[in-house]
Amino acid sequence: MSVTAHPTPAGTEAYEPVFTGPTLEQLGEIIARYPTKQAALLPALWMVQRARGWISDRNMAEVAEVLGLTPAYVKGVVTFYTMYHQHPVGKHFVQVCTTSPCNICGAEAVTKAFLETTGAKELGATSPDGKRTVIEVECLGACGFATPVLVDDDFIESVTPDKVPELVRKYK
Amino acid sequence: MGFPHKPHARETVVLSKYFGDADARTYKGWVKRGGYEMLAQALTMEPAKLIDVVKESGLRGRGGAGFPTGLKWSFMPKEKKKPHYLCVNADESEPGTFKDREIMRWTPHALLEGSAIAAHAIQAEVVYIYIRGEFTEPWTFMDRALAEASAAKVFGPIKIYLHRGAGAYICGEETALMNSIEGKRGNPRIKPPFPAAAGVFGMPTTINNVETLAAVPHILKQGAAWYKGMSLSSPKSTGTKLFSVCGHVQKAGNYEVTMGFPLKDLLYELCGGMRPGRTLKACIPGGSSVPILNREETESCLLDYEGVVEKGSMLGSGGVIVFDDSTDMVYQIMRLARFYAHESCAQCTQCREGTAWTTKILERILAGQGKMADLDLLLDLSENMTGKTICVLSDSCAAPVVSGIKRFKNEFEDYIAGRRRPVIMA
Structure with missing residues (x-):
């Protein structure tokens, strides 16, 4: 069952980067667990969702940049997994x-x-x-x-x- | 101890001994109960010797396929030229199954110990434990246990990491799980190459289920002969098995019995039977992906890999779903098909289209708009969904449909002929 409420047109949502300061350091520790940076993608998306409540296109682009991936690739992964919210949800x-x-x-x-x-x-x-x-x-x-x-x-x-x-x- | 019920006298309590005992969750509590002794011993042993012990015990994979564990380990390259990995499949998502959840939330150290022993046996330096995203509680206990045990430096050179899934049944398929760890969509891979040759990150990998690994320290401690001796029927099925029983029984929960235990006794004695005034109608003995058994088959079934196959189903993951005479089988089969349609990764046409159309046809029948020809259509669809795809999700959707039509055809016909009031779909 997908979440359909409150669609926010791509690019119009308020954007604030997630990976700065301690969060970026924490991601660095996670990246070190794997032989590739890409493998930290699911954990990174969880960090975005924890911080923002959902994962906007802009934040997907941020994750892509931090992990050396393309925004389209990141979106492809986000859309595969049902627990990542692509729209804001209730509190x-x-x-x-x-x-x-x-x-x-x-x-x-x-x-x-x-x-x-x-x-x-x-x-x-x-x-x-x-x-x-x-x-x-x-x-x-x-x-x-x-x-x-x-x-x-x-x-x-x-x-x-x-x-x-x-x-x-x-x-x- | 026991959870959520006290163990029944006829249970053989090995893995579930400390379920319900919160002290066993802590590192200190686990060590007090003899935990990590076997790991310390295993780390001094030759990997080949460890594999021999597990082979000798007859332990088979508890995730569903029942592949001999020692044999699987022996497929890993003997001479190590590349990094080796162990992946632990804790993506328990098979409807009807909730045993790994109990192992992780009550005895997290049992899984960590078994994982480290297995890693040593296959010469892996890194272990990834892939836990489904919805398992927030097991994650918390595993995370805490890992931090405590790591601080106590019990794992030697082996590094263990937890990796959280994000809501995808298919990631319980071993190659999909590996793709998911690599930060990809969880699409299963074409085999060969098999994981022992090219698994996660393209390196030799072994993947084992939680329950399988949790049994390993016990096998080392009490010996392969002890484990092999626990077998009530077929000598090819050894040891104890956790059966998760759910649905229409008085006492749902996990029950640990010796392989070959009668399903009838499990349901009527250990689980307290059906609800008052109700009788057994059907049972899925090994998680939703295996064929449905009728009452007669259920009551004469022995719970081991061979015994369940003899009745026309499979032992699978040991998730026993019980349906009593109040159940609308057509509706429940539709509900299972809908599950597979939702969870299909959509890369194979037979599965993507087959699961969706199977669901639609079943909904049409339930809505009173079915035709008799729909039953043949469903069987034809199922035929084209079996053995033709990269993984077995498609086959798993066909299993309840084919077995359901075979055993409960009259219920389908009642809807089609208008003898039963149509269901209004939500």
Whole structure:
């Protein structure tokens, strides 16, 4: 399920470089783990997303420059991996697992509860207050703890629809 | 100890002994439990000797393919002319499987120790542990354990690094994983060359699953004969295996049993059976990529590589998905097909088009707009998706479809003939 809300036309977003000072040093340490600079691409993209919440075209170009790649190559990699956001998302990013094992344990009701409680109109959309984006994901790898939900970096097990309002309140 | 349940008396607890024991996550706690003794010993051993011990134990890859681990290690060049690498596949994403997650979040040092021993055996100086991006909790514990163990200098000359994935099931395929480490799109590579000849960064590489490596220190400690002796049915399947059971059972979770254990006992005794008033309808015994078994096949199945094949499926990763009589099989098979359509890397036509059209046809049937000819069309599509692509993702989509139509054809026909109320798609 891709995130479609809030598309920002390429090149018009506010740009601030990520790789300066300590962050650049940290990237240097990561590059040293691999025989090629290119191998630090996934970690570098994670660093951008951590710092900015998403990865803009301008930041992709920055990563390309730092690692000696082309912006087109970096974009090709970003678009392959579903966890990299190519558009801004809500303050909290909610990912509900709905693959078969969770599906038969009621995951669709959990998704519905998140949409209703947050006010996000549809999957991939952000709530009107900009606070929460809800998506369905394929298998989170915790099928025995259906339904697992990933809110930002917090992995929450055994979520049922009745627990959703409390969770939404927790992630303000 | 045990997690999320206390071990059942019929479990053979080796890998899962410290699940639920937070102290075992720490370096000190792990050493107190005898951890890293085997690594210290292994580092003084000849690599060839280590490979022999693992070969002798009969250990087979726990990621899904079941390839003999010692044999895989022996494919690495004996005379080292280039850097060697070990990649650890911790990209556990196969629906129904959640065992590696438990190993990493409860016993991270077990994986680190097994990885370092394997690295020594294949003469690798660098280990990359590729952890799927969604596994934030296992990552935290692995990262902490790695920092502690590195500070204690237990790995000798071997360097271990964690590498985070970013949401792509296909990166669990070994060559896709290597491309992903190299900073590329996770497209599987054409084989040959095989990883032992040209793997990550074009260098000789071995790639092993988390559970496989976690078993290695135990094999060294208690001996190959001990491991080989743990076999209830086929002598070709040895040791213990973690089975992740999920879906319609009373007590879902990970269960560790000796190879050859009856699936029926696992479901009805260890997992407490079906929910009240429900009966078993179907079971996927080895993760979503393997054929679906019906009730009779499930209840007579022995859990080892050969036993599951005999029933028409595969042991795979040991992810057991249980469906009771309330399940709409057509809907669940569509849901699995949708998973593969979403996860296809799209480089092979058969897979890119096949997974997408399979999903569309199944959705059409569910919507009450199917034709009887659609079943033959699905089988024809599946035939063209099997054994014709670079990796087996396409085959994995075909497996539940073909086995599902074979065993639950009446459910498909009910939708097509209008005997069942159509499903409104979300």
